[in-house]
Amino acid sequence: MITINRRSTKAIKPDGLQLNYRQEEDVYGLVHYVVNGNERERPFFAGGKGVTLYPQIQAGQIASEMLQVQQVYQKCRGLRIRHEFAYITMDEFPDQNLSRMQVCQIADWYGDYYRSGFQCAYGVFESIDRYIIRYAINTVSPMDGAKYLYNEHDILEREQRCLEYVVGEVTGTRRGWFDFRELEYYPG
Numbered sequence: 001m002i003t004i005n006r007r008s009t010k011a012i013k014p015d016g017l018q019l020n021y022r023q024e025e026d027v028y029g030l031v032h033y034v035v036n037g038n039e040r041e042r043p044f045f046a047g048g049k050g051v052t053l054y055p056q057i058q059a060g061q062i063a064s065e066m067l068q069v070q071q072v073y074q075k076c077r078g079l080r081i082r083h084e085f086a087y088i089t090m091d092e093f094p095d096q097n098l099s100r101m102q103v104c105q106i107a108d109w110y111g112d113y114y115r116s117g118f119q120c121a122y123g124v125f126e127s128i129d130r131y132i133i134r135y136a137i138n139t140v141s142p143m144d145g146a147k148y149l150y151n152e153h154d155i156l157e158r159e160q161r162c163l164e165y166v167v168g169e170v171t172g173t174r175r176g177w178f179d180f181r182e183l184e185y186y187p188g
Helices: 024-036 059-072 099-115 152-171
Strands: 002-006 045-049 081-089 120-126 130-138
Touching: 002 152, 024 045, 024 059, 024 081, 024 120, 024 130, 045 099, 059 130, 081 099, 081 152, 099 120, 099 130, 099 152
Parallel strands: none
Antiparallel strands: 002 081, 045 120, 081 130, 120 130
């Protein structure tokens, strides 16, 4: 099973306060979690698009770059970062010996989708029966300052089809064609 999802922007913190991804510390916290994990889980692969990754991936540097883009375009209000994730069950991979390498390719290739207009960082996590790819996406485009605000239902449906295509392409089990022009943030 392949599923793309989005963490609710109205998630509740353990202390009962709403977590709306609207503060600078939310950006730092989410990027740190996606790239470094926490005490219970750590990603076995991390990367990003549109952000500095060398000489090594540093969550603080990535978050600072995202916040700097928001400050340049004076878009520091409202939703500042999005948390999206993809679940891919292990049975999607015909060769289990290649599954870890292939899921890293999927994370990187699917990250290009966000790079078409926005900065993102991602981490690949492994659980008992599935892989989880987590993305932290800046809500302000470094190209022109546009905000990442789209109809939730429409965008999730397109992202789901794109992810299914990418998984099929990488694993050699492609199930049809996907027109990547549907995903372009900037209509031509």
